[in-house]
Amino acid sequence: MILDDAALDHLFDLARIEREKDPLRRHKLLADLSKILEHFEELRQVNTDKVAPLSGGTFLTNQVRPDQGAVRDPSDVSAQRDAAIRQFPDAERGFLKVPPVFE
Amino acid sequence: MNFFETEYTIEKLRDAYQRRAVTVSGVMRQFFDYIKTRDASVGAFLEVFEKEGMERAAALDAQQDAMDPLAVLPPLFGVPVAIKDNMLYAGHRATAASKILEGYVSAYTATAVQKLIDAGAVIVGRTNLDEFAMGSSTEYSAFGVTRNPHDPDKVPGGSSGGSAAAVAGNMALASLGSDTGGSIRQPASFCGAVGLKPTYGSVSRYGLMALASSLDQIGSFAKTVRDAARVFSVIAGPDPLDATSTPYPHENLLLEGAAVKKKVLGVPREYFVDGMDGSVEAAVRSAIDRFQKDGFVVKEISLPHTRYALSCYYIILPAEASANLARFDGVRYSRLDTIPAQAGLMELYRKQKGEGYGDEPRRRILLGTFVLSSGYYDAYYAKAQKVRRLILDDFEKVFNDGVDAILTPVTPTTAFAIGEKKDDPLSMYLSDIFTIPVNLAGLPALSLPIGSGFSKENMPINFQIIGKHFDEQTILSLGEYYETYLKGRA
Numbered sequence: 001m002i003l004d005d006a007a008l009d010h011l012f013d014l015a016r017i018e019r020e021k022d023p024l025r026r027h028k029l030l031a032d033l034s035k036i037l038e039h040f041e042e043l044r045q046v047n048t049d050k051v052a053p054l055s056g057g058t059f060l061t062n063q064v065r066p067d068q069g070a071v072r073d074p075s076d077v078s079a080q081r082d083a084a085i086r087q088f089p090d091a092e093r094g095f096l097k098v099p100p101v102f103e
Numbered sequence: 104m105n106f107f108e109t110e111y112t113i114e115k116l117r118d119a120y121q122r123r124a125v126t127v128s129g130v131m132r133q134f135f136d137y138i139k140t141r142d143a144s145v146g147a148f149l150e151v152f153e154k155e156g157m158e159r160a161a162a163l164d165a166q167q168d169a170m171d172p173l174a175v176l177p178p179l180f181g182v183p184v185a186i187k188d189n190m191l192y193a194g195h196r197a198t199a200a201s202k203i204l205e206g207y208v209s210a211y212t213a214t215a216v217q218k219l220i221d222a223g224a225v226i227v228g229r230t231n232l233d234e235f236a237m238g239s240s241t242e243y244s245a246f247g248v249t250r251n252p253h254d255p256d257k258v259p260g261g262s263s264g265g266s267a268a269a270v271a272g273n274m275a276l277a278s279l280g281s282d283t284g285g286s287i288r289q290p291a292s293f294c295g296a297v298g299l300k301p302t303y304g305s306v307s308r309y310g311l312m313a314l315a316s317s318l319d320q321i322g323s324f325a326k327t328v329r330d331a332a333r334v335f336s337v338i339a340g341p342d343p344l345d346a347t348s349t350p351y352p353h354e355n356l357l358l359e360g361a362a363v364k365k366k367v368l369g370v371p372r373e374y375f376v377d378g379m380d381g382s383v384e385a386a387v388r389s390a391i392d393r394f395q396k397d398g399f400v401v402k403e404i405s406l407p408h409t410r411y412a413l414s415c416y417y418i419i420l421p422a423e424a425s426a427n428l429a430r431f432d433g434v435r436y437s438r439l440d441t442i443p444a445q446a447g448l449m450e451l452y453r454k455q456k457g458e459g460y461g462d463e464p465r466r467r468i469l470l471g472t473f474v475l476s477s478g479y480y481d482a483y484y485a486k487a488q489k490v491r492r493l494i495l496d497d498f499e500k501v502f503n504d505g506v507d508a509i510l511t512p513v514t515p516t517t518a519f520a521i522g523e524k525k526d527d528p529l530s531m532y533l534s535d536i537f538t539i540p541v542n543l544a545g546l547p548a549l550s551l552p553i554g555s556g557f558s559k560e561n562m563p564i565n566f567q568i569i570g571k572h573f574d575e576q577t578i579l580s581l582g583e584y585y586e587t588y589l590k591g592r593a
Binding site: 019033035042051 | 193194207208209210211214217303317343344346347408410411413414415417418425429432433434435436437438446447448449451452453454456457458460462465466468469470472473476483485486487488489490491492493495526528529532545
């Protein structure tokens with residue numbers, strides 16, 4: 001088994017997800033993840049010496065444009081901003097409100 | 104006129120509008136009424152936009168009244184189109200079928216959706232999906248199951264299961280889906296619709312909730328290849344708001360018969376594997392035979408790294424997804440009601456994600472976190488990126504050897520039963536083995552009904568036509584060629 005109990009908690013912490021406490025669900029999650037990771041072992045059979053990694057499927061070229069905000073409809077900017085602000089869980093005077101970062 | 108016959112298409116509806124035989128209000132009234140009865144047993148929609156749809160219909164009717172009777176109508180004038188609920192539509196809820204976004208309302212509209220609207224479409228509603236497009240059956244939705252329109256005990260496929268079921272159930276004439284590893288092509292096959300996954304970069308992803316940014320692509324479901332080509336020509340094109348979109352010109356998408364027949368077809372031996380359903384293999388072979396009998400050059404080809412695509416994909420996808428989904432942290436978008444008002448930042452993150460994500464997103468975020476973590480990065484993520492290169496090289500080699508398009512199955516089986524694979528993620532993942540390589544290589548592919556008479560339970564079976572980068576023209580033309588043969592047979 002590649003993953004053990006402690007490693008699972010470490011992953012929960014890295015991903016900022018609350019640790020699963022239910023023992024049955026933990027067991028199932030560990031078993032599922034381990035089975036998937038074991039499946040990945042087959043990649044070891046592939047010789048990738050001298051192969052350059054590929055990060056995307058097409059031959060993308062850089063697209064450059066003036067360093068200005070791009071909007072579809074310039075007349076709509078303030079309405080869009082207001083709509084975005086309305087979706088903030090917590091806002092004050094039009095700013096996104098975040099719980100204290102340094103305590 | 105019955106709009107809810109399977110035979111009804113965008114082309115036919117356009118013709119009726121052009122002749123003024125029907126009004127948009129009349130057509131949309133019937134569609135919304137039909138959705139009410141039909142969707143009670145299918146569950147394709149998370150929300151139906153009836154009120155505004157009818158207002159829009161009235162506005163379109165007024166627009167047509169003011170037009171010269173001989174003027175050509177906009178390409179999707181008065182066409183009912185559904186959108187997958189991972190695309191933004193300003194002023195409407197967008198949930199990605201996740202509890203974590205349950206109350207979220209879009210602040211802007213996705214480019215692909217805007218292009219539909221600009222082309223005259225009526226957006227009928229947002230459709231169900233696997234949470235954040237992670238899944239192959241739509242069972243991983245936080246908001247209920249979608250059933251296959253051909254058999255209520257079977258899944259519609261996924262992740263764009265709602266969009267596939269909406270079209271196959273005749274509740275819309277087209278719909279948008281997103282395809283990261285097969286999420287348009289596999290449900291198209293399970294439901295018997297035409298599904299187009301365009302080339303990576305040909306349709307703007309602006310306003311699509313990112314799952315895996317190097318793999319995601321917006322595409323469409325339709326009743327016919329001609330309709331699919333029409334929708335593609337509307338949504339394709341460069342967008343200053345998506346730097347990965349490309350200015351490739353897509354004109355004359357459907358070639359005439361003589362030009363189509365010059366296409367050289369490849370059949371990869373690695374796509375006919377043990378464990379594949381006998382009826383699926385027989386059906387796909389019969390489609391290949393049809394091209395051969397009609398005089399096409401059909402070559403056996405090899406794509407030797409196919410068998411590694413699944414592992415490669417399920418490393419790259421969770422890695423990218425774990426980064427993309429980090430933004431749903433309860434600070435920027437919706438926050439769950441259960442989180443205490445005085446929660447500190449770390450407590451907020453942990454509770455929001457712990458309670459907000461369903462099992463599959465949580466599994467994939469943990470998996471992605473693992474393959475990117477210090478000490479494992481090279482063994483998993485870097486390795487997968489190299490294998491991804493080899494998979495692309497396989498395709499490049501075949502295309503460079505003169506093959507114009509590749510014919511394969513879409514899925515190893517027909518639609519499976521609801522509940523059958525839900526608790527076994529690896530077996531769920533295996534239903535994508537024939538669609539995943541296309542996303543890894545960024546290619547376009549069409550999923551197209553083979554015709555009836557192969558499945559014992561009379562469930563639909565599609566085959567897949569894979570093309571070169573930006574060569575949607577070839578796959579759509581071959582698709583229409585096959586479809587014409589089917590119509591002649593019926």
